[in-house]
Amino acid sequence: xxxxxxxxxKRRSIRTYAKEQLSQDNLDLIILAGIYAPTANNxxxxxxxxxxxxxxxxxxxxxxxxxxxxxxxxWMRKMGANPAFRFTYxxxxxxxxxxxxxxxxxxxxxxxxxxxxxxAAASLGIGSVWLGLVNFFFNAEDSxxxxxxxxxxxxxxxxxxxxxxxxxxxxxxxxxxxxxxYIR
Numbered sequence: 750x751x752x753x754x755x756x757x758x759k760r761r762s763i764r765t766y767a768k769e770q771l772s773q774d775n776l777d778l779i780i781l782a783g784i785y786a787p788t789a790n791n792x793x794x795x796x797x798x799x800x801x802x803x804x805x806x807x808x809x810x811x812x813x814x815x816x817x818x819x820x821x822x823x824w825m826r827k828m829g830a831n832p833a834f835r836f837t838y839x840x841x842x843x844x845x846x847x848x849x850x851x852x853x854x855x856x857x858x859x860x861x862x863x864x865x866x867x868x869a870a871a872s873l874g875i876g877s878v879w880l881g882l883v884n885f886f887f888n889a890e891d892s893x894x895x896x897x898x899x900x901x902x903x904x905x906x907x908x909x910x911x912x913x914x915x916x917x918x919x920x921x922x923x924x925x926x927x928x929x930x931y932i933r
Contacts, residue, residue: 756872761921763876766840766911770801775873776842779910782869783846783862794852795862796902798845805895806843809886809907810835816885825882836882840909845883847902859905866908876913883907 750758771779780797788794800806813836817829828834837843846863848855863879870877886892887904898904 752872753868756868758921760868760871761876762878763840763909763911763913763915764838764878765914766838766876766909767914768839768841769912770841771875771910771912775870775875776910778873779866779869779875780844782865783844786858786862786865788858788861789852789854792849792852792855792858794849794855795859796847796849796899797862798847798896798898798904800843800845800896801841806837806841809843809883810837812889812892813882813885816888817882836880837907837909838878839914840876840878840911842910843880843883843907844910845896845898845904845907847898847904850901850903855903856905863906863908866910870910874912875910877908877910880907880909 776799780799783795783797784793786795800809814829814831814834817825817836820826820829844866846859848859852858867877867879883904883906893904896904
């Protein structure tokens, strides 16, 4: 099977990370993959904020847990109230992807960039997990300013990156195959 398709099939969301930080070379390759994502009208409306500072990661984790603990959703409330829970799962790197508010399709463009970064990371032996719950941090006063997100951009999602600390390779869930119809 093609190498790209193998990476796609083997990629998993990783939720246990080693403390070892990513090399700058690997981080640059992951970001480059995001930059090369497809984009509506070639607007390239993304901005990437790389967070590797332990204090900022702790602040983001705490704010997300606080917001989750106040949620109407029972599952989310239980996770947020658990003092051991870390929204970033202990990953040493968090990349926040923001989109230019006036762009044609910044949500789709940023999602394509995230998928490219996740696949690039998997091809380099680096784990990742796409984090939607980071929105609890974005709602906190001053958080966008403290992250250095440029004016006119809206933070969209975060992705945790790091080396998987689990000894075993996770098996993926069975995929639904009855999701296609053809009109020929």
